[in-house]
Amino acid sequence: MREEIKRLIKEELSQIETWLQRLCISQHPFINQVSEYILFSGGKRIRPLLCVLSAKALGEDSKDQLYQTSLLFEYLHVATLLHDDVVDSAEFRRGRKAARNLWGNQATILVGDYLYAKALKIASSLKNPNIMEAITETTFLMSEGEILQLLHLDDTYLSEASYNEIIYRKTAALISCSCKVGAILSGGSSSQVDSLGNYGLNLGMAFQIIDDLLDYLGSETGKDRGKDFREGKITLPVILALDSASETDRERLITLLKKRDSSQEDFQIAFSIIEKNGGFQRSLQKAKDFTMQAKEFLKEIPDSLYKDSLFFIADFILERKK
C-alpha cells in the first residue's frame, strides 16, 4: 500500500514536472531565463501536487487543465521566493546563488511581479469567481504575512499566537488554497472544499514549523543551517524556549539572537539553550498536532488512493529532512 502511494505521488510529480517544462513562461528569453532559474532549482512542487491530489480525491480527471492550473501555485510560490531574496538580501537559495546575485535586485523584483501576474492570469482564465476569490484572498494574506514577518523579525516578545498568524499567512494560506482550488476544480461540495482547505491549512502550518525546525536541526543539504538564527529571526523553537527558560537562559539566548555576525559557537550555545528548554521537542509536537488536525479534516473525503496520498503527505511532512 505504502509503495503504491509512493508510486502514485512519484507519477503525479513527474506529470507536474513535465507540464512545468512544457509550458512557456514568456516570449521573452530574459524573463524565461530568470524564471526557469528559480523554477528549476529543486522545488518540491508540494503546492501543485496537493492541488492535483485534492482534485483527484474528489473525482476530477480532466487532466491537462488540472495540471496547468496546479502550476499557478508554484508560480505564486517562487514569486514570493524572489521577493524574499531581495528583502532578505539573500546570497544563496537552495544551495545555489540567489537570483538577485546573478541578475540584480531590479530584475529579481520585476520577474517576481511577472510570475505573480502570470499566476493570476492563469487563474482568471478559468472564469470561476470562487477560484478567483480564493486565490486573491490568499495572495492578500501572503503579502500581509510577509510584512508582519518583516516587522516582527527580531521581536523577542513575539508570542506563539503571533507566530502562528504569520506562518498562516506566509505559508499555510497558499498550501490551503492549492487544496481548495483542486477541490473546486473537481466540483466538490462546499463542505468538501472547506475540508480540503482546512487539511491544507493545518498541513501548511506543520510544514512551516518543520521548516523552521530544520533551520536549527539541519537539513539533508545542510547548506543554510542557522540562517534564521544569524538573522535574529524569531521562530517557534525560540519562542517556546524563551517561554520556559530561566531569566539567565532567556537573556543569553536573546543576546545571541541580537548579535550581528554571530559565530558557529554562538549558534551552538543558542542551540543548547533551545534544546535544554524543550524548544525543538515542543515545536515538533506542535507540528504533529497540526498534521493530526489536517488528517482529521480528510474524514469527509471518500476513500481512494488519492486520499491515502494526502494522509501520507501529512506524515511525510514530519519526517522530511529538506
Next chain:
Amino acid sequence: MREEIKRLIKEELSQIETWLQRLCISQHPFINQVSEYILFSGGKRIRPLLCVLSAKALGEDSKDQLYQTSLLFEYLHVATLLHDDVVDSAEFRRGRKAARNLWGNQATILVGDYLYAKALKIASSLKNPNIMEAITETTFLMSEGEILQLLHLDDTYLSEASYNEIIYRKTAALISCSCKVGAILSGGSSSQVDSLGNYGLNLGMAFQIIDDLLDYLGSETGKDRGKDFREGKITLPVILALDSASETDRERLITLLKKRDSSQEDFQIAFSIIEKNGGFQRSLQKAKDFTMQAKEFLKEIPDSLYKDSLFFIADFILERKK
C-alpha cells in the same frame, strides 16, 4: 460648457478622494502608514477618474460600488510606483522623499505587493470574470513592460515601435483597463467596452509620451527635470532626434546619455541636440495623434456631459504641465 465639464470633473475627483480617504487600506498601522504616504502624495487620480467617467458615460449610477472599484486602479498604479522606486533606487518621488528612503527597500517592495494584492481582491469581489480577465491581463502586460523597460534602459538602438510596445504595457494598458472596467461595470455592449478600452489605450500612450516630454521640457513642479536623461533612459524625444540627427549629433547625444554623473551643462547640450532635430516637436505631434485616435473611439458613445469630459481629458493631457 467648458466650465460645466471642469466642475463635473472636479466633483468626481473630490468623490474619489473622499473614498480613498474613507476606505481603510489595512488593519495594520504600518501598512497604512506606507500606503497612505504613497497614495496621498499628489497623484492625479486619472485612472479612477477615467473608470468613473467611462461607467457614467454608459449610464452607470450605482455610486458607491463604482467609486470603490475605481480605486483599485489607483492602488495598482501606486504599487508599481513603489516597485519602480526600488528598481530605480529613486531618492525622490513627486518632490518628496521616496518611500524607500523612509522605510527601506524591504518594506517598500512588500507594501507594493500588498497594494497589488488588495487591488486584485477588490476586483475579484465583483465576481465578474470579464473584469477579472481584463485586470489580470493588464497586470501581466504591466509586469512585462517593466522588465522590457529595464532591459532597454540604455538601448540607444531602441526603435519607436519598441518604445511604443513598452509604454503600451507600462502605462497605456492600465489606463485602458480603467476605462474598460468602467464600461463593463455599467453593462456596456462589447463594442462599447472595446471603444472605451481603445479610447483609454490611445489616451494612455499620449499620457506617457507627454510624461517623457515633460522630463525634458520641465513640469510645473520642476523637481525632476532631466531625470530620464541622467539615467540614460531612452524615450521618444531621444529616439526621434537620433532618427534624423547627423552622425556627429547622434554620437554626441549618445555619449551624453551614456555618461554617468552628467552635469546641468550636459543636459543643456543634449536638450539642444534633441530640439534641433525635432525630437520634442515630433514627440508632441505623436502624442497629439494618439489623442486624436482616442477621441475617434468616443464616436460610438452616446452624447452626455460625461462623454464631453472624456473628450476634455484627451485635450487636457496635451496641455498638462505636471
